Amino acid sequence: MKFQCYIQSSCAISPQHTFQQDIFSEALQTTDTNMLQAWQPSYAGLIPPNSLRRMSKALKMGLAAASQCLAEGGIANPGAIITGTGKGSLQDMEKFIKDIQTYHETALNPTQFIQSTFNAVNGLIALQQQNTQYNNTFVHRGLSFESALLDALLQLSAGKHHVLLGGFDEVTPDQFQIKSHSGWWKQEKIHSAALLQHLSPGTIAGEGAVFFLLANQPGDHPAASIEGMKLLHKPSSHKLDTALQQFLDEHALQPGHIDLLMSGRNGDSNYQHFYDQVAQALPGIPEVSFKPLCGEYDTAHAFGLWLAAQMIKAGKAPQQWFPAGTVFPKAYRTVLLYNQYYGEQHAFILLKKAL
Template sequence: MSAVYINSAACISVQDTLNDQFFQNLQPVYSPQVLKAIEPIYKEFIPPAMIRRMSKTVKMSSVASNQALKEAEIEKPDAIIVGTGIGCSQDSEKFLKNVLDNNEEFLTPTFFIQSTHNTVAGQIALGLQCHGYNFTYVNTSSSLEFSFLDAKLQINDGDAENVLVGSTDEQTERTMELYKLNETIKKEENLPADYLNSTTDGAIWGEGASFFVLGKDKTESAYAQLKDIQIINRLDLDETSKFIEDFLVKNNLKTNDIDVVMLGFSGDAKSDVYYQKASELFTSSSLLYYKHLSGEFNTASGFSTFMACHILKNQEIPNVMMINDLKKGEIKNILLYNHLGGNDHSLVLLERV
C-alpha cells in the first residue's frame, strides 16, 4: 500500500482550537456535566441567510472543513467522508417535537430533511459543488476511524488523490437529559471528575468537529503519515494487550518504538480499565490523555487525532496532557487508542513526516 498523508487538520472543540495559539492555552475542565464547544463567529465563514437553516453540527463542520481545505490549498477534494455518532440530533429532536405538538399533521419537512446523519457530508459537498464520492459512517466511537480507513482505500486504489475526512457530533437538550438518567454522563455529586483514577461511572460530555485532508502526496503543510488503523467492536479486558501487540507486529514495531501513546481516559471507572491495561505495555513511551480537554463524545478521537498531528509537527507535548513524566528527544510514532464505554475499540498509528 502506498503512503497516505494528513496534509491539514482543523478542529472546533471545547478548547479554542481555531486560534493559532491554542496549543499553549489548553484549559482542562473537571466540573460541568456537559461541555459546550467554543464556536466561531459563523457569519465570517458562512452567508447569514444560510446560517439560520443550519444545525450546530452542520455549522461547525462547514467551518472546520473550510479551514482544512484552505490549509491544504485545495478548492475541491476528490471525495468527502464524514464520521458521526449521533448525527444531526438537534434537527431530529425538532422534527419529533413537531410531530407531537401538531398531532402528526401539517409538518414542515425541513427538520426531517436535515435530520439525517449524512446531512453534514451533503451540505459540504453542495457548498463546494463537489460531485465526487460522498459517504457518511455512523459507527459510534469508531466513526472517524472507519472514515480514515475508507479514505486510505480510496487513495491506495487510485480512486482519489485528496480526500476530505471529518468527524462531528453535537449536543441536544433531550439527549443530554437521557444520558444523565442512564448515567452515561457523570452525576453532579461525583464531580469534579478524576480522569485518571476515577472510582465512579459516567463521563463529562463534550462535542466538536474535526476535519482533515488526506492525500497521496506529502505537501509542505503535512502533519503526519497515516500508517495504519485497527478496529474491533468487542474486546475482553484480558485481550487488550494482545490486540495492541498484534497491531504493532503487523506494522513491524515494538512497544518501545512508540514515542507517544494517547489514551482516551474519560473518568468512567467501568471502562477506563482498558486504558490502564494498555498503559502497562508502554514503559518507555510518553503517556497522554485528552478527554479532560475535549469531554467524552462519540467522535472525541477527532480531537485526539488533531492534537497528535500538532504534537508531531511541533515536536512538543503540552504538559497538561501528560500522564507520566517521560519525554523523548524526537517524536516519530504516535499510537492513539480509543473506545466508548468499553465498546468499539480503535487503534490509529501516525508517523512523523
C-alpha cells in the same frame, strides 16, 4: 494492510480554543457541569448568511471546520468527502420529534427533518465546494470516525489524491438526559480538568467537529502520516493484547519505538481496565489523555488524532492543557492512539512524523 496517508491540513472546533488559534498558548477551557461544550467561532464569513440562518450547531461546526480545513490545505475539490458522526444533528432531530407532538403531525417545517439526516453535513460540504465526487457518511457509534478513516484509506490507496475526512457530534441537554439512562455520565459533578483523578462510574460529555485533508503523497508540509489502524469489537483482554502486539508487529515497531500513547482515558471506572491494560503493554511510554479536553462523544477519537498530529507537527505539546506533573516525551515522531467506547468499540491508530 499498509497505506500511504498524509495529513495535509486539519481543523478542529472543540471545547478548547482550537479553531484558528495558537493552541500552544491558549488557556485550558474547563467545565464543572459534566458537559464540555464546543467553543463556537463566529461563523459569519465562514458560511454564507443565507445558509447559516437555518443551520443547527452540528451543521455549522461541521461545515465551518470542513471549509477551513480545505482552505488551509489549498484543495477546493478533494476526490472524496467522508465523514463519521454518531448522532448527526441532534438539535434538528429533537426539534422535529417535539414538533410532531406539539403540532399533532400537522404544519411541520421540513428543515429539521432534512437536517437531521446523517449525511446532511456531507451534502452541505459538497454543495458549498461544488464537489461531485465520492461522498459517504458513517454512523457507527464509537467507530463512526474510524469507519470513515478506513474508507478514506481505501480511497487513497485506490488512487484518489486527496480525501476530506471528518468526524463531528454535538451534545444537547436532551441527549445528555437520554444517555444518563445508560449510565454514561458521572453522578457527581466534577471539574473537567480533574477528570482522570475522579475514577468512578461514567464520564463527562463533549462535542466537536474535526476535519483532515488527507493525501496519498507527502506534499510540501504534511503534519504527519497515518500509518495504520486496528478496530476491535468487544475484545477479551487476551484479544486486546494480541491485537496490539499484531498491530505493532505489522508496522515493525517495538514498544520502545513509540514516543507517546495518546489515549481516550476518561475516568470511567467501568472501562478503565482497558486503558490500564494497553498502558501496561507499553511500559515506560508517556501517556496523555485527550478526553479531559474534549469530553466523551462518538467521534472524540478524531479530536485525539488531531491533537496528536498537532503535537507531531510542532514537536511539542500544549503542556498548559495537561495536569501538572504530566510526563511528556522528548520527541514526537511516533504516536500510538488508543480509544474505546463504553467497552464495546476499540480502535488503535498509528501516527508518525512524515519524513
